[in-house]
Every structure is written in C-alpha cells, then in structure tokens.
Amino acid sequence: MNKLQEFRSKAKSLPDLLNYAALIEPGTVLCKSGALLAGFFFRGDDHASSTAANKNYAAHAVNDALKSLGSGWTSWTETVRYRAPGYYPADTSHFTKEVPKLIEAERRETFTGQNVFKSENILILQYLPPMRPELKAGSKMKTVSEMVIEGDDVDDDTVQERILAEFNKALKDTEDRLGNAVMIRRMGRYDGVDDFGGEYVADELVNTLRCIVSGESMEVALPECGMYMDSWLFGEDLYAGTTPRLGDKFIGVIGIEGFPARSYPSILSMLNEMALPYRWSNRFIHLDRHEAEFALGRYVSKWKQKIRGFVAQMTNKQGSINTDALSMTQQAESAVNEVRSGDSAYGYYTSCIVLMHEDPAWVAAKARLVQKALRRIRFAGRIESINCMEAWLGSIAGHAHANVRRPLISTRNLSHLMPLSAPWAGLATNPCDLYPKGSPPLMMTATTGSTPFNLNLHVSDVGHTLIFGPTGGGKSTLLATIAAQFQRYPNSSVMAFDKGRSLLPLALGMGMHYDIGSEEGGPQFCPLQHLENAADIAWAQEFIEMCYSLQAGEDMVPTQKQAVYEALLSLQKKDHRSLTDFVSDLPEDLRAALNYYTISGPMGYLLDAQTDGLKDTPFNVIEVDELMKLGDKASLPVLRYLFRRFEKSLKGQPAMLILDEAWMALGNPVFKAALKMWLKELRKANCAVVLATQSLSDAANSGILDVLRESCPTKIFLPNKDALQDTALYKSFGLNEQEIKLISKAKPKAEYYYKSALGSRVFNLRLGRLALAFTAASDKVSIARIRALHKQHGTGWHRHWLAENEIDYHKYLNERGEAA
Structure with a gap:
C-alpha cells in the first residue's frame, strides 16, 4: 500500500x-x-x-x-x-495626406523608445x-x-x-x-x-x-x-x-x-x-483616541523621568535640568493635546x-x-x-x-x-463621446521629469480652446501642429482663419489655401449659389439686407425686403445665381446700393462669380490679412458668407475651427457675433473652436469675456516673461501665482502651459526638423519659396521643400515610396 x-x-x-x-x-x-x-x-x-x-x-x-x-x-x-x-x-489614427503622415512618422520616432513613466x-x-x-x-x-x-x-x-x-x-x-x-x-x-x-x-x-x-x-x-x-x-x-x-x-x-x-x-x-x-x-x-492617548502618554512618562537625574529624584533635590528631555516632553504632551482636541x-x-x-x-x-x-x-x-x-x-x-x-x-x-500632488500625464484617450470609442489623444508631448503628457483639447465633449501669448511665443507653430495632428481622427475637417500666412505651408500640403483680397488672387465667391431650401433663402435674405445696410447706411423697409424675397425665389429657379443675375430683378434703389458687390462695382471680383471658388475640402485655410484692410463694407459680406459655408460643412464629423490673431474677431461686430454663437452651438455639431490671440487684454476687452471663460474649458498659455506684470489679468482666467510664475519662466517657442478642469501641465511639443518645416516656416522668404515650389511641382512640392532643407524623409516611406 x-x-x-x-x-x-x-x-x-x-x-x-x-x-x-x-x-x-x-x-x-x-x-x-x-x-x-x-x-x-x-x-x-x-x-x-x-x-x-x-x-x-x-x-x-x-x-x-x-x-x-x-x-x-x-x-x-x-x-x-x-x-x-x-x-x-498606428491603426487608431487615420491620416490621409502625405504631409501629416510624415509629421506623425517623425513624432512616432521621437517618442518611441523613450525612458518615460506614469x-x-x-x-x-x-x-x-x-x-x-x-x-x-x-x-x-x-x-x-x-x-x-x-x-x-x-x-x-x-x-x-x-x-x-x-x-x-x-x-x-x-x-x-x-x-x-x-x-x-x-x-x-x-x-x-x-x-x-x-x-x-x-x-x-x-x-x-x-x-x-x-x-x-x-x-x-x-x-x-x-x-x-x-x-x-x-x-x-x-x-x-x-x-x-x-x-x-x-x-x-x-x-x-x-x-x-x-x-x-x-x-x-x-x-x-x-x-x-x-x-x-x-x-x-x-x-482610536483613547489608544493614541495611552501610547503617547507612555512617551510623556518616559521623557519626564529624564528631565531630572536619578539622584535628584531620589533625594528630592532640584538638580540640573535635561533641556532636551524637557523639550521632548513638551512635544509629546502637545501630541496628546492634539489628539484630545480632535485636530488629528x-x-x-x-x-x-x-x-x-x-x-x-x-x-x-x-x-x-x-x-x-x-x-x-x-x-x-x-x-x-x-x-x-x-x-x-x-x-x-x-x-x-x-x-x-x-x-x-x-x-x-x-x-x-501622501502623494497628493504629482505630474499629470493627461487622459489616455480622447474624452469626446462624439468621436470613435477609444480614439487616441490629439498628440503626445514631452514634459519635465520622465512623465509624458497626452494633450487633449476636449473636456468631455467640449473642445473649445483659448490660446494666449505674446508675439514670438510659438502660437502659430502650436496652431499648425494642432491642425496637423487633428487629421488622425476619421473624416475630420478643419477651417482656419489665418493672418500672416503662418498656416500656408501646411495648407498647401494638406488642403486648400485662399489668400482673399491679395495680389496672389483669391477665389471668387457666389454667395447665392446654394438656394436649395427655405433655410438657404432665409440666410440669403439676411445677407442681402446686411450688404444694403453697409452701403446705404440704413436698414431696408418692408417693401424692399419683400422685393428681395421675391427676387430670391425667382433666382432659385435659375441656373445662374450670381449677384449680377440677382440685382437685375430688383428695383432701381436696391440695385444702386447692391451694385457695389457686382462686377459693376469694386467688390465684384470677390462676390460676383457664376460658380463658387471655395471648394469643399477637409482642410481649408482662409488668409484674411488683406481682406481686413479693405474695410467693413468689403470684408463683412465676405466673412459672413465664409461663416455660412463653414456652418453648412458640419455634418457631425470631427471638426475644428481655428481663429489665429483672434483680436480681429473680437474687434469686429460680425465676427464677434458669429464667435459668440459658435461657442454656444458648435459643440452640438462636434466642432471645436480654437481661438488664439496675442494678449489676454484682447479677450478681456471684447465684451464677451464671460462667454469665452464659460464656453472654453481648455486654455493654453504661451511663455511670457512679463506675465508677473499682468497678474490681475491672468488671475481673471483662473491662474494662481505659481502658474503665472511658470508662464513667466517657460521657454519661448518650446514650452506651453495647459489648464482645464481636468488638470494642468507645462508641455513641450518636441517637434523635429521635418515638422518644423511645415509648422514654423512663416517668414517671407520661406513663404515665397514654398509658393514657387507649389506652382512648379503641384501637390508634390513638399518633397522638394524637404530636400532643399536637407531633411531626410525617405526613412518614413514604405517600399512603394509612400508615407506609411
């Protein structure tokens, strides 16, 4: 057995x-x-x-x-x-154009293999x-x-x-x-x-x-x-x-x-x-309190015995005092009192x-x-x-x-x-529930120490963001990087209102760039081309009334409004819907005021096209520097039409509206009214509004500061060595003294300070030479050269631009010679 x-x-x-x-x-x-x-x-x-x-x-x-x-x-x-x-x-990102693919490949190389921890x-x-x-x-x-x-x-x-x-x-x-x-x-x-x-x-x-x-x-x-x-x-x-x-x-x-x-x-x-x-x-x-008192009381007793020597205690004489034992006794008694009082x-x-x-x-x-x-x-x-x-x-x-x-x-x-404060690594995924589940953050960035930072603009489903910083702080580079990295989301679209052509390299590499009102020649618009339903007619009515008010200096009377409405209904049935076609059906007084915007007037080269020159591409950059110099009578109708086209492009896809040099928007009544509406309504359309300006005072004096603060949960501050002199202004945006000090000491064109209800962090984009070739090439010489290359080589201009700057992009191409 x-x-x-x-x-x-x-x-x-x-x-x-x-x-x-x-x-x-x-x-x-x-x-x-x-x-x-x-x-x-x-x-x-x-x-x-x-x-x-x-x-x-x-x-x-x-x-x-x-x-x-x-x-x-x-x-x-x-x-x-x-x-x-x-x-x-890689399978969580959906880049479609070669330029953002190359930028992403370089960033992947930068952040892969780093000794970083969370x-x-x-x-x-x-x-x-x-x-x-x-x-x-x-x-x-x-x-x-x-x-x-x-x-x-x-x-x-x-x-x-x-x-x-x-x-x-x-x-x-x-x-x-x-x-x-x-x-x-x-x-x-x-x-x-x-x-x-x-x-x-x-x-x-x-x-x-x-x-x-x-x-x-x-x-x-x-x-x-x-x-x-x-x-x-x-x-x-x-x-x-x-x-x-x-x-x-x-x-x-x-x-x-x-x-x-x-x-x-x-x-x-x-x-x-x-x-x-x-x-x-x-x-x-x-x-428990009584157990703590008992344990601490033993320390009191032991230290008390050492205050006076053994002989002094036996003979009941004063003797010398052990001041260290006396101090320790007092500390132990203080601890007992702390327990009895319930302070701890x-x-x-x-x-x-x-x-x-x-x-x-x-x-x-x-x-x-x-x-x-x-x-x-x-x-x-x-x-x-x-x-x-x-x-x-x-x-x-x-x-x-x-x-x-x-x-x-x-x-x-x-x-x-206890570790009650620690470096924040950001959210591991995009928190917006309107994006595909498990979507990655907007981009990975670097921070101090050994902890990376995942940058997301969204707080829940709101992606509206304010970016503040002085000239030369890296604002345009940040905006361009955000726009490029936003392409990782499927079917995403971006419209940016630029000033100074800082987004031109990226736009020519990813979509369309429109330099409105410049010598380069912007597109001609046909504001009345899309009259498909009652909503289109209603918008067109408001658009014509605004144009009339700008020229005549007064609002339309009811009979004039009726005439406009009837002319729009008539135009809806026609194949050609230019402003010239429209005003031909109007009474003389209305025609005289609106001829300013037809080929008979100075603004016809922008607004009196037979077909619209603004294409429905996923990435559009509108350069408005020259347009804003034309005055309100010329710029406001163009802006209003561009806003309409943008609003109609929103179909629920991940979308972003970028306003660079936003002081223009904050100082323009039409722009400001549209911005106020966008901040309140575009969240429902899955669109994030990114508003960048050179100073906090622009926002503070805009008259819609409360709307900006409430509707933009995310704020990004650029380095500002003079930040300590504007303490009150920074505090009005929820910053404390330590945060203002961080902004004043941050490295220009490299570091940024993120703040939202989710947390706060100083981060560095850690851009490589390839990314900088498209996000930081905003000087006049570079812009002129990029335009020349684009005119000469078309959509493949970016490879010649990289070669001229001695940037090796071939390592990011697959065996077919395409960006992976």
Missing part, C-alpha cells in the same frame, strides 16, 4: 501567506482575517503649478478625512510607477470588525449594540450585513471628504471584450491587488465563484530569502525611515519624477518602496539609487535584507500586521507624506 503522506506537503505557498479570501461584491474583498477591503483611484493637482496654499488645503482636507477612522481601520496609499505605454497604435495613485482601506469572544463551546457573547438594538436573537448574517453596510457608509463618507482635495473614484466592476470577441467581467480592485503583489498590470477575468481568491489570483512560485523572488522577478525593498524634523505637503514628491518602475507603499494603522489622530506608519525585476543586479543598483534620492531630502532609506520578506508582505494591501514600525505619527504628518 502506498503512503500518501509524502505527497501532502505542509510547506506554505504564496496563497497561504496572502489574506484574501473572496470577492463578495463589486470592489469589496473579504479577507481571511474577517476584514473588509476596498480601494480608490485618486489624483491630486499638478505639483509644479500648485501653490503652497493649495497644497496645505489638500493636506488639511486629507487629515480631516483620515482622522475619523479609528481602531480596526488600516489604510494603504500606493503609488505604482510603471513604464508609459508606447506611442499611439504614476497611478491608489488608496486602499481595510476594516477589521471587533471580535466576538467565545465564552464556551457553541456560544458567543453578543456585543452591547446587538443586544440593545436587535435583541438577543441576532444571527450572524444580520451582523455581517450591518458591518458591510457600515463599511460602505464609511467609505462613502471618506470619499466625499477626500473629494475636496483630490479627484477620487472608487474601484468597481466592469465588462470587457477579449481579443477573440469573448465577453468577460473584471474588477478594478482585483486587478489592483494582482498588480501590487506581482508587479504586473493585467486584467483578470473573474470566475463564477469569488471564493478562494488567494489561489485563483496568484499562482506564481515564491522563494524567500534576503532577496526574495516571485516567479521570475526578484524583489527589493527600501524602507523609508529617519524622518526629518518637520514635514510639509508633498515632501516626497521627488519620487514621482524618478525614471524607474516601482511601487511606493504607505501603510497607516489607525488608532495618530497611528503606526510604515513606508517602503518595492522594486521588482528579472535581474537581481538591476534591483540592487536601483535600490541604491532610491536610497540616495531619499537621503537628498533628509530621509533615511534602509535597503532590507534579512527583513525583506516581511517588509514586502507588510507593503501588500490587506496585510496589516507584518513589519509594523512602532513610532507613532499623526494623520497630519501622513497627509504630508
């Missing part, structure tokens, strides 16, 4: 060490100890742009939230720093209910609340349900309190689809616990039964020792201890700038940084690097060796009793140590 004992090993494996028992409801885990576990994702303000007052407020709010948690509660604040995903997948901040709370001690076999002593509230016949199910309800209530209260300081969201359950089309259910807390233990970020499909979570979630082999190994990854732990004399908010913010993957764990075991709570704090890698030499080298970084800010970092296994286990959420460090700290100190 075979003995089975040798096959029944009692050696502990990883699941035996872990405390997780079951997923009992979405986002809630029941531990083997009987404790309940839940988690949150949170993000604070950008560290670089937050003022000291903002950081202090956030720390105060966190202290208020955490001090309400007493004995039985343990919190883990985790920062998981991981390698940022690569550049956006951080995810996590708060996990655990509650261990009070024990119900056994009196004898088969009987349990009820708590007083159970006997008073429910009577003596309370069953275990009722107690468990009440505990779970109170746990969720406490979580909701904590979330609401922390929401005053950070953006916070509780982890929950979600549905997904795998690569083979199969549907599955996953839970964010389960995924997070998996990441914390294994160091790998992955989605875990939940089984039908949530029990035995320790076994189905973790299957790696664990090898103990001074350098433990989980699966193929070695584990290194750096304990943070030896705190400086004083703390301040975000004291450890430098950890968020380190260019390496790690997990930073902050565990805090909360204490105390608990046991353990902090460590966990490194995991396949190469033990890498772990050892990076551990020393982290230790040096901690020492630079006067923290002692201890690289764990014999205690490494217990330190790692204590860093895992849900394990409150391993590696407990005895010194007490307050929740106020804890709020200073």
Whole structure:
C-alpha cells in the first residue's frame, strides 16, 4: 500500500501567506482575517503649478478625512510607477495626406523608445470588525449594540450585513471628504471584450491587488465563484530569502525611515519624477483616541523621568535640568493635546518602496539609487535584507500586521507624506463621446521629469480652446501642429482663419489655401449659389439686407425686403445665381446700393462669380490679412458668407475651427457675433473652436469675456516673461501665482502651459526638423519659396521643400515610396 503522506506537503505557498479570501461584491474583498477591503483611484493637482496654499488645503482636507477612522481601520496609499505605454497604435489614427503622415512618422520616432513613466495613485482601506469572544463551546457573547438594538436573537448574517453596510457608509463618507482635495473614484466592476470577441467581467480592485503583489498590470477575468481568491489570483512560485523572488522577478525593498524634523505637503514628491518602475507603499494603522492617548502618554512618562537625574529624584533635590528631555516632553504632551482636541489622530506608519525585476543586479543598483534620492531630502532609506520578506508582505494591501514600525505619527504628518500632488500625464484617450470609442489623444508631448503628457483639447465633449501669448511665443507653430495632428481622427475637417500666412505651408500640403483680397488672387465667391431650401433663402435674405445696410447706411423697409424675397425665389429657379443675375430683378434703389458687390462695382471680383471658388475640402485655410484692410463694407459680406459655408460643412464629423490673431474677431461686430454663437452651438455639431490671440487684454476687452471663460474649458498659455506684470489679468482666467510664475519662466517657442478642469501641465511639443518645416516656416522668404515650389511641382512640392532643407524623409516611406 502506498503512503500518501509524502505527497501532502505542509510547506506554505504564496496563497497561504496572502489574506484574501473572496470577492463578495463589486470592489469589496473579504479577507481571511474577517476584514473588509476596498480601494480608490485618486489624483491630486499638478505639483509644479500648485501653490503652497493649495497644497496645505489638500493636506488639511486629507487629515480631516483620515482622522475619523479609528481602531480596526488600516489604510494603504500606493503609488505604482510603471513604464508609459508606447506611442499611439498606428491603426487608431487615420491620416490621409502625405504631409501629416510624415509629421506623425517623425513624432512616432521621437517618442518611441523613450525612458518615460506614469504614476497611478491608489488608496486602499481595510476594516477589521471587533471580535466576538467565545465564552464556551457553541456560544458567543453578543456585543452591547446587538443586544440593545436587535435583541438577543441576532444571527450572524444580520451582523455581517450591518458591518458591510457600515463599511460602505464609511467609505462613502471618506470619499466625499477626500473629494475636496483630490479627484477620487472608487474601484468597481466592469465588462470587457477579449481579443477573440469573448465577453468577460473584471474588477478594478482585483486587478489592483494582482498588480501590487506581482508587479504586473493585467486584467483578470473573474470566475463564477469569488471564493478562494488567494489561489485563483496568484499562482506564481515564491522563494524567500534576503532577496526574495516571485516567479521570475526578484524583489527589493527600501524602507523609508529617519524622518526629518518637520514635514510639509508633498515632501516626497521627488519620487514621482524618478525614471524607474516601482511601487511606493504607505501603510497607516489607525488608532482610536483613547489608544493614541495611552501610547503617547507612555512617551510623556518616559521623557519626564529624564528631565531630572536619578539622584535628584531620589533625594528630592532640584538638580540640573535635561533641556532636551524637557523639550521632548513638551512635544509629546502637545501630541496628546492634539489628539484630545480632535485636530488629528495618530497611528503606526510604515513606508517602503518595492522594486521588482528579472535581474537581481538591476534591483540592487536601483535600490541604491532610491536610497540616495531619499537621503537628498533628509530621509533615511534602509535597503532590507534579512527583513525583506516581511517588509514586502507588510507593503501588500490587506496585510496589516507584518513589519509594523512602532513610532507613532499623526494623520497630519501622513497627509504630508501622501502623494497628493504629482505630474499629470493627461487622459489616455480622447474624452469626446462624439468621436470613435477609444480614439487616441490629439498628440503626445514631452514634459519635465520622465512623465509624458497626452494633450487633449476636449473636456468631455467640449473642445473649445483659448490660446494666449505674446508675439514670438510659438502660437502659430502650436496652431499648425494642432491642425496637423487633428487629421488622425476619421473624416475630420478643419477651417482656419489665418493672418500672416503662418498656416500656408501646411495648407498647401494638406488642403486648400485662399489668400482673399491679395495680389496672389483669391477665389471668387457666389454667395447665392446654394438656394436649395427655405433655410438657404432665409440666410440669403439676411445677407442681402446686411450688404444694403453697409452701403446705404440704413436698414431696408418692408417693401424692399419683400422685393428681395421675391427676387430670391425667382433666382432659385435659375441656373445662374450670381449677384449680377440677382440685382437685375430688383428695383432701381436696391440695385444702386447692391451694385457695389457686382462686377459693376469694386467688390465684384470677390462676390460676383457664376460658380463658387471655395471648394469643399477637409482642410481649408482662409488668409484674411488683406481682406481686413479693405474695410467693413468689403470684408463683412465676405466673412459672413465664409461663416455660412463653414456652418453648412458640419455634418457631425470631427471638426475644428481655428481663429489665429483672434483680436480681429473680437474687434469686429460680425465676427464677434458669429464667435459668440459658435461657442454656444458648435459643440452640438462636434466642432471645436480654437481661438488664439496675442494678449489676454484682447479677450478681456471684447465684451464677451464671460462667454469665452464659460464656453472654453481648455486654455493654453504661451511663455511670457512679463506675465508677473499682468497678474490681475491672468488671475481673471483662473491662474494662481505659481502658474503665472511658470508662464513667466517657460521657454519661448518650446514650452506651453495647459489648464482645464481636468488638470494642468507645462508641455513641450518636441517637434523635429521635418515638422518644423511645415509648422514654423512663416517668414517671407520661406513663404515665397514654398509658393514657387507649389506652382512648379503641384501637390508634390513638399518633397522638394524637404530636400532643399536637407531633411531626410525617405526613412518614413514604405517600399512603394509612400508615407506609411
């Protein structure tokens, strides 16, 4: 008979060490100890742009939230720093023209392979209910609340349900309190689809616990039964020792201890700038008020005994005073008073940084690097060796009793140590629900430190954006880059009103450029060509009335309006719909006023064409510099018609309207009225309005400042060395002193400051020479040369332009010689 004992090993494996028992409801885990576990994702303000007052407020709010948690509660604040995903997948972008394809290929090369990282901040709370001690076999002593509230016949199910309800209530209260300081969201359950089309259910807390233990970020499909979570979630082999190994990854732990004399908010913010993957764990075991008073009272007693020497105490003589012991006694008594007053709570704090890698030499080298970084800010970092296994286990959420460090700290100190401010990486996808699901951000940019920034103009489904900055700050380059990168969205369209021909290189490479009123010859328009329905007739009526008012200096009378209406109905039936054809059916007085806009007058070369010269292309740039010099009588009708054509081009596709040098729009009554309407209405048509101007004063004096602030959730500020002299103006747009200082110190033509309700960040476009050849070639010599090349070579002019500038574009072409 075979003995089975040798096959029944009692050696502990990883699941035996872990405390997780079951997923009992979405986002809630029941531990083997009987404790309940839940988690949150949170993000604070950008560290670089937050003022000291903002950081202090956030720390105060966190202290208020955490001090309400007493004995039985343990919190883990985790920062998981991981390698940022690569550049956006090529199949998520839909560039159609060669120039934007080449620009995108160069940017992909720039941002691929960089040593960049992102951080995810996590708060996990655990509650261990009070024990119900056994009196004898088969009987349990009820708590007083159970006997008073429910009577003596309370069953275990009722107690468990009440505990779970109170746990969720406490979580909701904590979330609401922390929401005053950070953006916070509780982890929950979600549905997904795998690569083979199969549907599955996953839970964010389960995924997070998996990441914390294994160091790998992955989605875990939940089984039908949530029990035995320790076994189905973790299957790696664990090898103990001074350098433990989980699966193929070695584990290194750096304990943070030896705190400086004083703390301040975000004291450890430098950890968020380190260019390496790690997990930073902050565990805090909360204490009730009476427990904290007792523990602190022992410190008071011990230090009091050292104020006077042993002999002086025995002989009851005055003796010398130990001033250090006296100072420590006063500090300990101050801590006791702080607890009694309810200003903060105390608990046991353990902090460590966990490194995991396949190469033990890498772990050892990076551990020393982290230790040096901690020492630079006067923290002692201890690289764990014999205690490494217990330190790692204590860093895992849900394990409150391993590696407990005895010194007490307050929740106020804890709020200073928590990562309440960090570099913001932007949203991983475009937030507009009118775009295809999972659409990539507008563009990837660089920032300080080792964290990239995903630039999106949209906040929810609103993409209206204000761009402010002085001349020479890089405004036109930013607009051109935005326009080029916007082509990644399917069926996208752009119309830009330009001044100074800064968008001409891009327009000739992607679409059409119209230099209206210049010697180069702009298109001739036929404003009455499209009279297909009643709405077209109504618009044409208003257009003719405006032209008449500009010439006659007075509004039309009813009989004149009727004559115009009848003439429009007659014109609708004709094949030729020029203004000359139209005025031929009008009375003499109307014809005399409107002849100014026909071939009989000076503006006929622009508005009296038989067919319209404005083509329906996805990328149109209207140069209005020369047009605006012609005066209101000439420019306003042209602008009004261009606005009409743009509005009619919106069919729900991703669209963008760019207004460069927007002071023209803000100072022109027709432009301003149209802009006000666009900001309120174009969101519904899936169109983002990008408004750029040289100074904040243009917007402040426009008369529609409130509309600009309310309708444009995204603002981008260019570097301005004189920003500190316009503090009041910048503050009117929601900036604080620190943000204004960042703008004043930003590098011109390289850095920009983004701000919206989602966050804020200084970013750098990191443009290569190829992109700059199309986005920054706005000087007169370059413009003249580009026009000559375009006239000579047509649509292939851009390759000759790149060759002349010694820019190698061939590496971005495929085997067919086309841009990939």
